[in-house]
Every structure is written in C-alpha cells, then in structure tokens.
Amino acid sequence: MDHELHITLKLPADLRTWLVAQGRNTSRLLNPEIPHVFEVGRGDVPEDDESP
Template identity: 55%
Template structure:
C-alpha cells in the first residue's frame, strides 16, 4: 500500500467478535485481518470480472 486512509467503521458486535477471533487465530491484528479479507475478496472479484 502506497497510501493509507483512516476510516471509522461500525460493525455489529457479533461480527466484530468473530473477526477478532479469526485475527487472533491467524496471529494478525484486527485491522490486518479486515484488510486481508477485503484484499482477498477484491482479487476474487477481479478474477470474476475477467471471465467471459
């Protein structure tokens, strides 16, 4: 990432707890877990956009 933008994000408590547990299991920060998952989805969506 060349440039980072700070945002405020509101999550349902159960989603936050799940993401925090996933991050802990992967030994990542909550922020890193969210970025990892968003980037993974973006790559998947990009591949879908390229298929006929």
C-alpha cells in the same frame, strides 16, 4: 498498500467478534485483519496468506 486512509468503521458486535477470532488464527490484530479480509474477497491474496 501504497496509501493509507484512516476511517471510522461501525461493525455489528458479531462481525467484530468473528474478525477478532479470524485474526487470532493467523496472529493478526483487528485492524490488519479487516483489510486482509477485503483483499481475500477481491482475490488480491490467497485466503491462507498470513501477511497483514
């Protein structure tokens, strides 16, 4: 990422639980997992890419 923007994000509890579980599968914490999910959704990185 070239620029970082700090935001507050309200998530439903079940979505947060899912994101935490997904991050554990690839040794990512919640904060790096959220942008990774967005990047995968946009097609910027392969789904199984382990880089945060």
